[in-house]
Amino acid sequence: MPKAILFDASKCSGCRACQIACKSWNQRGATYTTNTGSYENPPQLTSECWMRIKFNEVDAGTADTPDIKWRFTKYQCMHCEEATCVKVCPSGATAKHKVTSGDEEAYVVMTDAAKCVGCNYCVATCPFKACRYGEADKSVFRCVMCFDRISNDAASFPHMQQFGKEWTEKMQAEFPRNIPACVQTCTTGALSFGEREDLIKKAKARVDYLKKEKKVAGAQTYGIDPVGGVGTLRYLYVLEDSPDAYGLPTDPKVPAGVEGWSLLAKPMGAFALGGMVVAAALNYVIHRRNAGLESKEEGV
Numbered sequence: 001m002p003k004a005i006l007f008d009a010s011k012c013s014g015c016r017a018c019q020i021a022c023k024s025w026n027q028r029g030a031t032y033t034t035n036t037g038s039y040e041n042p043p044q045l046t047s048e049c050w051m052r053i054k055f056n057e058v059d060a061g062t063a064d065t066p067d068i069k070w071r072f073t074k075y076q077c078m079h080c081e082e083a084t085c086v087k088v089c090p091s092g093a094t095a096k097h098k099v100t101s102g103d104e105e106a107y108v109v110m111t112d113a114a115k116c117v118g119c120n121y122c123v124a125t126c127p128f129k130a131c132r133y134g135e136a137d138k139s140v141f142r143c144v145m146c147f148d149r150i151s152n153d154a155a156s157f158p159h160m161q162q163f164g165k166e167w168t169e170k171m172q173a174e175f176p177r178n179i180p181a182c183v184q185t186c187t188t189g190a191l192s193f194g195e196r197e198d199l200i201k202k203a204k205a206r207v208d209y210l211k212k213e214k215k216v217a218g219a220q221t222y223g224i225d226p227v228g229g230v231g232t233l234r235y236l237y238v239l240e241d242s243p244d245a246y247g248l249p250t251d252p253k254v255p256a257g258v259e260g261w262s263l264l265a266k267p268m269g270a271f272a273l274g275g276m277v278v279a280a281a282l283n284y285v286i287h288r289r290n291a292g293l294e295s296k297e298e299g300v
Contacts, residue, residue, distance in 0.1 A: 047134025081231030
């Protein structure tokens with residue numbers, strides 16, 4: 001059955017241990033930032049930072065009696081059921097993958113750096129602004145739900161191979177497998193990993209508890225039901241307030257041209273000499289155009 005990750009915002013303390021665990025496991029480098037007056041850092045996703053905790057401040061009080069509350073949000077690729085990035089990728093670099101051969105459907109979205117031509121169509125059309133282009137690697141990066149860990153096969157994630165067999169075996173021996181790094185390191189139990197249907201039951205039970213026992217009227221789930229034009233999500237949320245209070249889009253918008261591109265332009269591009277000549281010709285132009293894109297990308 002499809003697996004997923006559940007983020008319970010009512011339990012998150014904003015410690016960002018999950019951010020560090022993600023960077024550490026995936027061997028991503030540091031990003032230079034400046035103080036913007038917020039505790040949040042970095043201020044946006046990058047090719048080096050695949051997920052981040054957003055610090056949202058909400059005033060739940062009145063003009064006379066302010067009541068500021070934190071609304072922490074784990075933000076990353078949502079691994080959409082109808083992933084826009086997969087639909088628009090002209091080279092087939094971005095695709096959905098099954099964790100095991102027994103899975104009924106593929107759900108983890110990944111980009112193969114060796115096939116990526118840097119067109120940035122995925123970056124431009126993602127309704128969550130959850131993937132980023134890295135000029136140094138000439139590829140697009142996103143959360144991959146620790147595909148190598150949950151499949152227990154580092155070879156299934158090509159990017160890991162650059163670190164060599166010795167590093168891979170060391171990681172397999174020292175770190176718990178079959179669970180994403182962010183979930184493994186969460187100190188408050190805000191993150192859970194498992195079968196999607198089981199997590200849905202857990203999320204609904206938690207919302208009922210928050211409403212009845214904690215009197216949190218705004219408690220609700222997010223990602224369980226289809227949102228916008230991307231269907232259901234493989235990242236599920238328990239929220240204490242409306243999605244917009246957490247910086248989550250209530251109705252993610254998919255550009256109107258995505259379906260047309262997926263049905264017409266994309267197949268034609270792939271057919272042209274297997275797409276190889278076109279990709280090679282575009283590669284040089286696109287990478288020049290994208291020079292410095294990562295540092296200029298505003299995103300969420």
